[in-house]
Amino acid sequence: MTSAAGEPPTHNTPAALALGFLTGAVIGVSLTAFISGCVTERAPLIIVGLVLPAVYGFLFFLSTLPRRAREAAVVPRTALAVIESREVVGGKTSDVPVRFELSVVPDDAPAFRVEIRQDINLVELPDYRARGVVVVEYPPDRPWNTRIVKRPTPEWEERAVVARVDSVPGPAMKSDSPEGCAGGLLTLLGLLLGAAAVLLLFRADLFDSYEGENALSRRPSVSSSSSTTAVTSAMGTVTLGPGQSMLDEGELRKAVESLTQGANKPRALTVVVQDRLLTVVFAPIGVESAGFDPRSLPYDRVPGLVEEARTGVGSPQSWQLAADGVTGSLTLRVVVTGDGGTGTLEADGQGKVLRRSGS
Incomplete structure (x- = not known):
């Protein structure tokens, strides 16, 4: 029986888009504030440019702490899976990224089909042939985060050797859903608006500094050497x-x-x-x-x-x-x-x- 588990979360949800916009705004404000502070020699602006990203990162860490705690508390489920296909997608080191399409058949849950990407050592790559049976682990509430267990327990290793796993029909869930362009555009928009806000607030200081430098450059050179x-x-x-x-x-x-x-x-x-x-x-x-x-x-x-x-x-x-x-x-x-x-x-x-x- 095929699983009816939910699809992996997309990057274009309102919360994700808002987070991207806010991240871009923080980057724009902090970077522009730091540069403006250096130009106008205003220490508060330099401090804002340095402190704001740290504060934002700390708040983001605190806001995601409950979710990560809940995810860490979920006991992963172990199951057998058959490799429908594999494809090496790049890499020049000993561990190369490989895209797998798996049919996962748990003992006490509906079967499902998933596409994952995992690094595999070149020496071990022949062990992961198509139609081969492997041991996998996945969080029950997030089956798209399935991972192949490279060193399973002897019991599961023996089951994988003798088991015969049928393919699961239907489209495969993907662990990496496409981001789309909306998130990137909103992040860029936030960055530009953040930079514009700082420039607008401190335009007088910036322009005065620029005009002062021009006046100095137009002034005749006078030797400052002393006797x-x-x-x-x-x-x-x-x-x-x-x-x-x-x-x-x-x-x-x-x-x-x-x-x-x-x-x-x-x-x-x-x-x-x-x-x-x-x-x-x-x-x-x-x-x-x-x-x-x-x-x-x-x-x-x-x-x-x-x-x-x-x-x-x-x-x-x-x-x-x-x-x-x-x-x-x-x-x-x-x-x-x-x-x-x-x-x-x-x-x-x-x-x-x-x-x-x-x-």
């Missing part, structure tokens, strides 16, 4: 950061003024200027006639003097300007070294070239 200043009673130095040079407009003047601040304007015996380094040797305190005021240097002429001294030296590698006022009159001496030699010139305190030489 280092060290001053003692005898000497002061200013070291520029990467990307800066004493030949830049106003840079030398600013460096000198940073060393000559205060009520007592120190006088200098020697000022040495290199590309990124300024060194000022101060005159002894109390000696008014010694040295010169470093602020009187012809700042505007320094780049021109360096350019004139580098003529004929090839590609310049280093330069130095030394201002000396020990003898009374201010003298500037510029030395530029390149791969083609060294160029030297002397100028007065106004930046007028007095003599020039090269080697």
Whole structure:
């Protein structure tokens, strides 16, 4: 007699569709919230993106706990079955998935026909030939979850050897019912709506962040390199950061003024200027006639003097300007070294070239 057991549950029931939609919404909200939080630097959004999936998974686990407990409490029924057909459906490992169509004939229940899919070792595959009798187990309330018992008890193994099982007519129940496209579409719809909800709620923060980044990208680039200043009673130095040079407009003047601040304007015996380094040797305190005021240097002429001294030296590698006022009159001496030699010139305190030489 053929079983009248119910068909396996489908994936397109209202509850399953609602669950798919809710799952998609949770994925969309959590993913969008996490990304939006990273973009806008808002910690609550990042936390929501991380916590929401965990909470949803925990609630789903709790909601399915009673059903799984009921299913676990059902004692499986053992029966004999005849293999109507078998088909290897894939796999490249030692255990391959095989689709079986079985006629199951329990001792004290109606017989039924079922199609299952189970992994079988390649070595044992010849034992599961068509029209062969095997031992199976299945939950009485879910016969579509039938499984072949690979290692039955000696009693059932002996029965399978000597028994003759007839085929059960009619269509076979399938353990894997087709999902259809409705569930997938609802999951996708939930994902899109969840993402749209987060973007709609926090659109102001996201757009402000985007506009702020654009404004920064349109702003002219300004070197953020800083200079280092060290001053003692005898000497002061200013070291520029990467990307800066004493030949830049106003840079030398600013460096000198940073060393000559205060009520007592120190006088200098020697000022040495290199590309990124300024060194000022101060005159002894109390000696008014010694040295010169470093602020009187012809700042505007320094780049021109360096350019004139580098003529004929090839590609310049280093330069130095030394201002000396020990003898009374201010003298500037510029030395530029390149791969083609060294160029030297002397100028007065106004930046007028007095003599020039090269080697």
